[in-house]
Amino acid sequence: MFERIREDVRSVLDRDPAARNTFEVLTNYPGLHALLLHRFAHPLWCRDWKWLARVISTFSRWFTGIEIHPGATIGRRFFIDHGMGVVIGETSEIGDDVTLYQGVTLGGTSLDGGKRHPTLGNGVVVGAGAKVLGPFTVGEGAKIGSNAVAVKEVPPGATVVGVPGRIVRRQSPVGEEHQAMAEKIGFDAYAITKEMPDPTVHAINAMLEHIQVVDSRFEALCCALKDKGIDCGDISLPELNAEDFAVMAEEDTPDNVKAS
Numbered sequence: 001m002f003e004r005i006r007e008d009v010r011s012v013l014d015r016d017p018a019a020r021n022t023f024e025v026l027t028n029y030p031g032l033h034a035l036l037l038h039r040f041a042h043p044l045w046c047r048d049w050k051w052l053a054r055v056i057s058t059f060s061r062w063f064t065g066i067e068i069h070p071g072a073t074i075g076r077r078f079f080i081d082h083g084m085g086v087v088i089g090e091t092s093e094i095g096d097d098v099t100l101y102q103g104v105t106l107g108g109t110s111l112d113g114g115k116r117h118p119t120l121g122n123g124v125v126v127g128a129g130a131k132v133l134g135p136f137t138v139g140e141g142a143k144i145g146s147n148a149v150a151v152k153e154v155p156p157g158a159t160v161v162g163v164p165g166r167i168v169r170r171q172s173p174v175g176e177e178h179q180a181m182a183e184k185i186g187f188d189a190y191a192i193t194k195e196m197p198d199p200t201v202h203a204i205n206a207m208l209e210h211i212q213v214v215d216s217r218f219e220a221l222c223c224a225l226k227d228k229g230i231d232c233g234d235i236s237l238p239e240l241n242a243e244d245f246a247v248m249a250e251e252d253t254p255d256n257v258k259a260s
């Protein structure tokens with residue numbers, strides 16, 4: 001138990017630059033107090049001591065301004081900064097290393113029983129005042145901007161802002177080769193998403209794909225020349241055999257190139 005508390009305190013020190021030492025964190029962080037009380041209330045809820053569990057949760061709300069339903073499942077190193085006004089619903093599931101700021105609601109949109117609150121993956125950050133409503137998953141490492149209202153699935157690593165929440169950034173959907181080429185020419189392909197119809201970005205993206213095709217053809221050509229004993233200078237070439245050439249030729253048929 002003490003190991004867990006130490007871990008919780010460390011996560012506050014790591015994530016809040018205003019936190020100065022363990023004593024200060026233990027005595028002044030309502031997010032930590034609410035979490036510790038939830039760690040008592042949740043096992044009681046699971047063992048069917050539901051009334052007592054709710055009493056602890058209600059006391060915690062008076063004391064901290066944070067309402068965590070005792071049925072909610074919370075992972076390790078959870079941090080609620082400032083905390084006032086946070087509401088976490090009964091069927092919410094929270095992964096490890098999640099951070100919430102004040103005024104966040106993990107709520108439901110339906111009056112039916114069963115799973116009706118969100119699931120937050122590891123490392124999710126939910127900004128001040130944001131609402132995450134419904135039984136969907138917010139993928140690992142995603143960020144919900146302050147005051148956003150997220151109402152549908154959020155992919156891992158994505159950033160959601162606005163009302164209703166829309167994705168403004170997502171981990172690059174491009175392939176490794178494409179990413180490597182982008183880095184080679186100094187272009188940041190990280191933020192390319194379908195939601196960002198910037199014509200310049202699309203033009204550069206198309207050029208990257210074209211360069212990739214030209215590059216692989218050029219490589220195949222050099223390899224073929226080398227195979228015939230023609231020197232191609234100091235270009236470093238992969239060691240390929242006849243089978244590899246056949247595969248490359250297959251991949252570079254006009255139809256495939258058009259499709260790519």
Ligand SMILES: CC(C)(COP(=O)(O)OP(=O)(O)OC[C@H]1O[C@@H](n2cnc3c(N)ncnc32)[C@H](O)[C@@H]1OP(=O)(O)O)[C@@H](O)C(=O)NCCC(=O)NCCS
Nearest residue numbers: 101126127128143144145146147148159160161162168169
């Ligand atoms: C959403 C958030 C996580 C984005 O961080 P990020 O990944 O670094 O992204 P950026 O700051 O580059 O912002 C990306 C875009 O979203 C916009 N944006 C950022 N936060 C926004 C918000 N809360 N609402 C609306 N738009 C927002 C930015 O203006 C930017 O738009 P642009 O590309 O047109 O310039 C961050 O802005 C945020 O809201 N964090 C919560 C912090 C918080 O609640 N602190 C409370 C401390 S008490």
